[in-house]
Structures are given as C-alpha cells and as structure tokens.
Amino acid sequence: xxxxxxxxxxxxxxxxxxxxxxxxxxxxxxxxxxxxxxxxxxxxxxxxxxxxxxxxxxxxxxxxxxxxxxxxxxxxxxxxxxxxxxxxxxxxxxxxxxxxxxxxxxxxxxxxxxxxxxxxxxxxxxxxxxxxxxxxxxxxxxxxxxxxxxxxxxxxxxxxxxxxxxxxxxxxxxxxxxxxxxxxxxxxxxxxxxxxxxxxxxxxxxxxxxxxxxxxxxxxxxxxxxxxxxxxxxxxxxxxxxxxxxxxxxxxxxxxxxxxx
Amino acid sequence: xxxxxxxxxxxxxxxxxxxxxxxxxxxxxxxxxxxxxxxxxxxxxxxxxxxxxxxxxxxxxxxxxxxxxxxxxxxxxxxxxxxxxxxxxxxxxxxxxxxxxxxxxxxxxxxxxxxxxxxxxxxxxxxxxxxxxxxxxxxxxxxxxxxxxxxxxxxxxxxxxxxxxxxxxxxxxxxxxxxxxxxxxxxxxxxxxxxxxxxxxxxxxxxxxxxxxxxxxxxxxxxxxxxxxxxxxxxxxxxxxxxxxxxxxxxxxxxxxxxxxxx
Numbered sequence: 001x002x003x004x005x006x007x008x009x010x011x012x013x014x015x016x017x018x019x020x021x022x023x024x025x026x027x028x029x030x031x032x033x034x035x036x037x038x039x040x041x042x043x044x045x046x047x048x049x050x051x052x053x054x055x056x057x058x059x060x061x062x063x064x065x066x067x068x069x070x071x072x073x074x075x076x077x078x079x080x081x082x083x084x085x086x087x088x089x090x091x092x093x094x095x096x097x098x099x100x101x102x103x104x105x106x107x108x109x110x111x112x113x114x115x116x117x118x119x120x121x122x123x124x125x126x127x128x129x130x131x132x133x134x135x136x137x138x139x140x141x142x143x144x145x146x147x148x149x150x151x152x153x154x155x156x157x158x159x160x161x162x163x164x165x166x167x168x169x170x171x172x173x174x175x176x177x178x179x180x181x182x183x184x185x186x187x188x189x190x191x192x193x194x195x196x197x198x199x200x201x202x203x204x205x206x207x208x209x210x211x212x213x214x215x216x217x218x219x220x221x222x223x224x225x226x227x228x229x230x231x232x233x234x235x236x237x238x239x240x241x242x243x244x245x246x247x248x249x250x251x252x253x254x255x256x257x258x259x260x261x
Numbered sequence: 262x263x264x265x266x267x268x269x270x271x272x273x274x275x276x277x278x279x280x281x282x283x284x285x286x287x288x289x290x291x292x293x294x295x296x297x298x299x300x301x302x303x304x305x306x307x308x309x310x311x312x313x314x315x316x317x318x319x320x321x322x323x324x325x326x327x328x329x330x331x332x333x334x335x336x337x338x339x340x341x342x343x344x345x346x347x348x349x350x351x352x353x354x355x356x357x358x359x360x361x362x363x364x365x366x367x368x369x370x371x372x373x374x375x376x377x378x379x380x381x382x383x384x385x386x387x388x389x390x391x392x393x394x395x396x397x398x399x400x401x402x403x404x405x406x407x408x409x410x411x412x413x414x415x416x417x418x419x420x421x422x423x424x425x426x427x428x429x430x431x432x433x434x435x436x437x438x439x440x441x442x443x444x445x446x447x448x449x450x451x452x453x454x455x456x457x458x459x460x461x462x463x464x465x466x467x468x469x470x471x472x473x474x475x476x477x478x479x480x481x482x483x484x485x486x487x488x489x490x491x492x493x494x495x496x497x498x499x500x501x502x503x504x505x506x507x508x509x510x511x512x513x514x515x516x517x518x519x520x521x522x523x524x
Binding site: 052054072082089090091102103133147151 | 415418
C-alpha cells in the first residue's frame with residue numbers, strides 16, 4: 001500500500017548542502033507494522049516528513065494506495081515524538097481528538113462519540129474534559145494516539161513516538177500500539193532509534209545507514225504472538241534479531257565515524 | 262480573611278499618602294494645589310449631586326463619563342478587530358508583510374496627537390473624529406503583536422494541522438488565533454492605556470462633551486479643584502479598565518498560564 005522508490009532529499013544547495021536521503025526503496029504491505037531504525041540524525045525524520053507530504057523530496061516518489069503523495073494525504077495520520085507541541089494546549093483532550101474529524105463529514109455528536117471511543121481504546125476514559133497539560137507525558141502521548149485512531153487512517157506514521165517518556169511508560173505504550181493496530185487494519189510505519197523497540201513492536205525492521213540514509217537491512221520479525229514484554233524479550237529469536245539489527249546499525253556507524261575518532 | 266489582609270498589605274500606602282498630601286497642601290495654601298478633601302468635595306459636587314432617581318448622578322456625570330467611555334471602548338474594539346485581522350494576515354503572509362511593514366513602521370512612528378489637526382479637517386469635530394484618532398493611535402501594538410504571534414506559531418502545531426487536513430478556517434480560528442492570543446492580549450493591554458490618553462487628548466481639542474472637555478472647562482473657569490477632580494476620575498477609570506482587562510485575560514488565557522507552569 002506504500003511504495004517508496006529512489007527517494008532522495010538534499011537540504012540547501014552548493015557547498016553547504018546536506019544530503020539527507022540517498023535513494024530509498026521501500027514497499028510496505030497493507031496491515032504491516034514496519035519499524036524503521038537508524039542512528040540519530042540519519043534522516044529518519046526527513047523520510048517520515050516525505051511520506052506524510054510535509055516535505056517535498058528533491059528526488060524519487062512516494063506512492064500511497066496507488067496515488068503519488070504530493071500534499072498531505074487524507075488517509076494518513078502522524079503521532080509525533082513531541083506530544084506537548086503536537087497537542088493543542090488551548091483545547092480539551094476530547095476537542096483535540098475530535099478536531100480533525102470534521103473533515104470526515106461527521107456531525108458534532110458523531111465526532112464526540114468517536115473521540116470518546118478512541119480515548120477509551122487508549123485507556124483514557126473520563127479524561128476528555130481535561131486539558132493536555134493536566135496529564136502526564138505518557139497520557140498525553142496516549143491522547144495523540146487516540147487522535148490518530150479516531151481519524152481511522154489507512155497509514156499511521158509514528159515518529160519516535162515513545163522517545164520522550166520514561167522506560168515503564170514506553171513499554172506500556174508499545175503494548176498499546178500492538179493492541180490497537182488490529183482494530184482498524186491500519187498499516188503502521190514506526191520510526192525509532194531504539195533497536196529493542198523496533199524488534200519488539202515490528203513485523204519487519206528496516207535499518208537505515210547514516211546520512212545520506214540508505215537501507216542496509218530489511219529483516220522479517222517472526223516472533224510468536226501475542227508479544228509480551230518479558231517472554232518475548234527473552235525468546236532466542238528476539239535476542240538473535242536484536243543482535244543482528246544492532247550490528248547493522250553499529251556496523252554502518254563504526255566505518256566512517258571510527259576514522260575520525 | 263486572608264484576602265482582606267493581603268488587600269490591606271497592598272493598600273496601606275494610600276491613606277498615608279492622602280493624609281500627608283492633605284497636611285502639606287493645607288500648610289502651603291497654594292491655590293494650584295488644593296487639599297484632597299477640597300478635591301473630593303468638588304468631585305462630589307460635580308458628579309454626585311443629582312436627583313435620587315438617577316442615583317444622585319449629575320447631568321455632567323451622566324453625559325460626560327458615558328460619552329468618553331463609549332468612545333474609548335469603540336475605538337479600542339475597532340482597533341482590536343482591525344489590528345488582529347491585519348496583524349495575523351501580515352504574520353502569515355510574508356509577501357504582505359514585506360509590502361506593509363515599512364508603512365506600518367512609518368505610521369506608528371508618527372505621534373498620534375500630531376494627527377489631530379488632520380483628522381479634525383477630515384471628519385469635523387465629533388465622535389467620529391475622536392474614534393478615528395483613538396484607532397489610529399492605538400492600533401499598532403495590537404497589529405505588531407498579533408503579527409508576531411501569528412508568525413511564531415509552533416511549526417509542529419502547523420504540521421499537525423496539515424497532517425490531519427484541517428481546513429483553512431479551522432487552522433486560522435483553532436490553531437493560529439489561539440496560538441497568537443497571549444501576544445495579542447499583551448498588545449491589547451498596551452492599547453487600552455493608550456486609548457485613555459488619546460481619548461482625553463482628542464476631547465481637549467475637538468469636543469463638546471466628555472471627561473476631557475470637562476477638564477478643559479474646569480481649567481478655563483479657574484476651577485482648580487475641578488481640574489484635580491477630573492484627573493482623579495481619569496485615574497480611577499484607567500485603573501478600573503486595566504483591572505477588568507486583567508480579569509478577562511486571566512479567563513481567556515488560563516490554558517496559557519497553566520501550560521507554562523507545568524512544562
């Protein structure tokens with residue numbers, strides 16, 4: 001459902017130009033949960049912004065459900081890392097969730113119901129009347145996820161969604177993501193720099209190299225489901241996969257970086 | 262009880278100043294500086310000796326104060342609406358900003374009282390001229406603040422709005438305007454105090470009623486306690502307007518204060 005072909009992006013021009021993406025080819029099937037992992041600053045966010053239509057790449061193409069992405073597609077939602085800058089502090093939680101639903105042609109009552117239902121799915125029933133800043137960081141990110149769920153996107157992009165919360169909350173949110181993915185048969189692309197997380201959550205892990213980013217590994221994760229924070233993480237396949245992903249990420253890191261050290 | 266004590270702690274200086282003022286002016290016996298009790302008596306005479314069915318308000322009080330406050334608020338609201346609309350447009354449209362910013366910088370550098378002769382020629386003496394002077398003199402803080410607020414909307418808020426396909430109207434009224442609101446309120450507050458100044462100035466030169474006119478009238482008839490009394494009324498009016506504004510701001514921007522404290 002998502003096809004990325006030979007995607008390149010360069011910021012600026014001339015000698016100060018920064019080549020962020022160096023030709024990315026990636027296909028994601030419907031219903032898949034693909035994790036994209038790579039070292040910090042490798043162009044992961046540039047890739048996400050290109051898929052979301054927030055950035056016009058300098059080369060290549062992104063095709064979503066058969067149509068090339070030029071502006072922000074209407075069947076796509078994003079969960080950003082920085083929930084405090086993505087939720088609107090002047091609106092209640094319920095209003096934050098229902099705001100985008102007007103586009104879906106729902107009337108006021110339907111929007112409200114959809115928002116409450118989505119909040120219930122992320123375990124925030126009863127928090128609708130609160131304001132985002134009255135909630136903890138993990139709960140705010142749940143609101144972001146609820147907003148995306150209520151929107152019923154075909155493709156959900158998550159940009160380091162659990163990067164700003166503590167370890168325990170992170171595990172809760174990982175399990176929440178796995179729980180809700182089945183609800184609407186969404187396709188999910190999750191970007192992270194956390195190797196464990198990518199293997200734990202993903203059906204597939206795509207490893208990016210340092211900038212200009214290219215794909216250096218594409219591994220299928222065949223772990224028994226349902227996944228569990230304890231048993232999955234001690235499964236031999238998990239241990240093996242995370243070592244392999246780690247090697248791929250680090251392998252690319254050690255070549256040019258060690259020369260300069 | 263606690264609140265009473267706190268208010269007392271804030272206001273203790275007022276009676277002290279009044280008593281010292283009274284004593285000094287009585288000792289000096291200078292006609293230009295009447296004692297506060299004389300000023301108070303003159304104010305009472307001027308505003309509060311009307312018939313009981315009008316709450317003892319005099320003709321002067323019922324004519325001049327509402328006329329002045331009405332013009333002030335009309336000018337302020339008009340400047341607010343135009344300033345916010347134009348400011349946000351300039352903040353969001355860089356091309357418009359480049360065209361209009363030099364004009365704005367030029368226009369706001371002109372001291373507004375200098376425009377009085379021009380506006381008097383343009384509109385003739387009366388409320389229309391006064392409101393125009395007020396609007397022209399006070400619009401700049403609102404316009405510039407609204408522009409800056411609209412320009413500095415968090416990029417991720419705008420990205421979120423784009424991703425979720427918010428309409429232009431939703432983006433304007435639900436994202437950009439609320440984002441810019443703290444700055445807009447800062448501008449509106451400055452404008453409100455400027456509006457009081459320009460209201461008086463415009464009434465001093467081109468009016469047949471209003472508090473400024475009454476001030477002029479008292480001065481012309483060498484009624485110095487009357488002059489002082491009018492000045493006190495202006496001070497009280499400014500204080501009341503500012504307090505009302507702050508109360509409104511606290512309500513509208515409660516999210517802003519709370520969000521600032523928790524993050």
